[in-house]
Amino acid sequence: MAQTNRRGQAVAVPLVGAGKGRRSQAERTARTRRRIVAAVFECIAEVGLARTTAVEISRRAGVTWGAVQHHFGGKDGMLIAAVEDSFDHFASHFDDLPMTGVPLDERAHRFVDGAWAHFGSREYRSAFEILLEFVGRDDLSDSPSWRTEMFRSWDRVWMELFHDSKLRRNEHLAIEHYTLSVLAGLASTRMLEGGRAQPRSKELGFLKDTLVRELGRPS
Amino acid sequence: MAQTNRRGQAVAVPLVGAGKGRRSQAERTARTRRRIVAAVFECIAEVGLARTTAVEISRRAGVTWGAVQHHFGGKDGMLIAAVEDSFDHFASHFDDLPMTGVPLDERAHRFVDGAWAHFGSREYRSAFEILLEFVGRDDLSDSPSWRTEMFRSWDRVWMELFHDSKLRRNEHLAIEHYTLSVLAGLASTRMLEGGRAQPRSKELGFLKDTLVRELGRPS
DNA sequence: AAATTTACATTGCGCGCAATATGTAAATGA
DNA sequence: TCATTTACATATTGCGCGCAATGTAAATTT
Numbered sequence: 001m002a003q004t005n006r007r008g009q010a011v012a013v014p015l016v017g018a019g020k021g022r023r024s025q026a027e028r029t030a031r032t033r034r035r036i037v038a039a040v041f042e043c044i045a046e047v048g049l050a051r052t053t054a055v056e057i058s059r060r061a062g063v064t065w066g067a068v069q070h071h072f073g074g075k076d077g078m079l080i081a082a083v084e085d086s087f088d089h090f091a092s093h094f095d096d097l098p099m100t101g102v103p104l105d106e107r108a109h110r111f112v113d114g115a116w117a118h119f120g121s122r123e124y125r126s127a128f129e130i131l132l133e134f135v136g137r138d139d140l141s142d143s144p145s146w147r148t149e150m151f152r153s154w155d156r157v158w159m160e161l162f163h164d165s166k167l168r169r170n171e172h173l174a175i176e177h178y179t180l181s182v183l184a185g186l187a188s189t190r191m192l193e194g195g196r197a198q199p200r201s202k203e204l205g206f207l208k209d210t211l212v213r214e215l216g217r218p219s
Numbered sequence: 220m221a222q223t224n225r226r227g228q229a230v231a232v233p234l235v236g237a238g239k240g241r242r243s244q245a246e247r248t249a250r251t252r253r254r255i256v257a258a259v260f261e262c263i264a265e266v267g268l269a270r271t272t273a274v275e276i277s278r279r280a281g282v283t284w285g286a287v288q289h290h291f292g293g294k295d296g297m298l299i300a301a302v303e304d305s306f307d308h309f310a311s312h313f314d315d316l317p318m319t320g321v322p323l324d325e326r327a328h329r330f331v332d333g334a335w336a337h338f339g340s341r342e343y344r345s346a347f348e349i350l351l352e353f354v355g356r357d358d359l360s361d362s363p364s365w366r367t368e369m370f371r372s373w374d375r376v377w378m379e380l381f382h383d384s385k386l387r388r389n390e391h392l393a394i395e396h397y398t399l400s401v402l403a404g405l406a407s408t409r410m411l412e413g414g415r416a417q418p419r420s421k422e423l424g425f426l427k428d429t430l431v432r433e434l435g436r437p438s
Numbered sequence: 439a440a441a442t443t444t445a446c447a448t449t450g451c452g453c454g455c456a457a458t459a460t461g462t463a464a465a466t467g468a
Numbered sequence: 469t470c471a472t473t474t475a476c477a478t479a480t481t482g483c484g485c486g487c488a489a490t491g492t493a494a495a496t497t498t
Contacts, residue, residue, distance in 0.1 A: 025465060025474060032475080048355035050269060054456060064477050065456080071475085075456065128407070132348070135413045136267035147411040174421035177408070181422060185404020188347070189396070192366040194354045202393035203400060206433065210425050244444060244495055251445080273486060283447050284486080290445085294486065444495070451488080458481075465474070 033071050033081070035061045040082040045122035049129040076140065079130045083146060086127035087153040090118040094157050107161050108211045112179070112204055115154075119183040120200070125191055128184075154180055165215055175214045182207045252290050252300070254280045259301040264341035268348040295359065298349045302365060305346035306372040309337040313376050326380050327430045331398070331423055334373075338402040339419070344410055347403075373399055384434055394433045401426045 039061035043052045054065045054075065072078040093114040099107055118124055131146050158176055165172055190197050258280035262271045273284045273294065291297040312333040318326055337343055350365050377395055384391050409416050
């Protein structure tokens, strides 16, 4: 009845298609939760977190606010669920890519492209805005912090690809953090462009160059 | 009575110190406006834009909301003033640096360091959050867009330093945009770290390498 | 020195927001 | 099949927010 996500937490799972007839509780739950989370991503990407209000979510998800309360407890719970979902969204870009035996520069290329597919998405944009608002909150447990969790989810993929690096620990961490920061930066300038977003292929090229050079360094 | 800022707009100017006695109107105006804008930066950096409320600003600035209304018309006007002030804040890091006759790599180093002094600041953090909220607004004129203005203020400094580049126009623009995006990215990951922010010297080093290499390219 | 304008402080108001409480039909379990 | 739980919808409330209106003591102008 329940599967686990990438972090071992229980998540609801849809049992069958989206037919109109009789539905199981698990189906209904999974479907509505997905619709709500999708509405969060859509809404934040379009109008920002500040205007992501209860009625707006209800409209876009096609449910009432009562449904959100039932499944997530309230607005905060809903946003947290969206953040966690965005973590899975990132990892999903690397699920089907076999990376064993692939040369370093090719791995670097694939990582940057795959990661950009995430950082350029509504999912990351939403997670970023949500986490940014959460850091300024004094209520709310946040232990360990969500940004730690986010970095973990990045680091899992990263390590799977580049664990064979000869760099010293802190240098390895620096280039990793640099790479992720660059992607986050390209995403952040993109956010400010509103609708018409420019392509980023040249910039991603610069990043790939640095990545290949630094990872291939003999320390 | 009035000077102009870097963009040719009239701004109030303090006439004399912050003594307690008799004050001119221009003094009072300049002082209060500065206090309010400073409160905006402080508040957003500490608790985020969402919790940057009228009463919070009043508290931190030591004035009432009526003062804000008088000087900026309302909340939006206040935030816009803060954004414009942040543009000047960026340029101020390069005012006293003579760059004529300085070799390219040294100029690159100075630009990255000076720019990071801005991107890592509360001022940029605040401007970013404000602009991010403004892109999702349908009211509000925004012509030409504030992000265009922001890029202009960056570009002015950039061009002053690197106008002698041999790169083609679009390649030059790409490396410029990359540089600014990296700085914005380092800033954005820093925002999520809350209080305890890590140093970024290694990452800035990677950026400097790329910058020197690409600008020195014979096209 | 009188008139006017400026630079605020004070008060009150309306609105949108999220939470609470409650109702109900469908699904599940005994 | 009947009791119970689940998955929502609906109605109501309270609260914090920014704004508008007004008051007032300074500073400036005449």
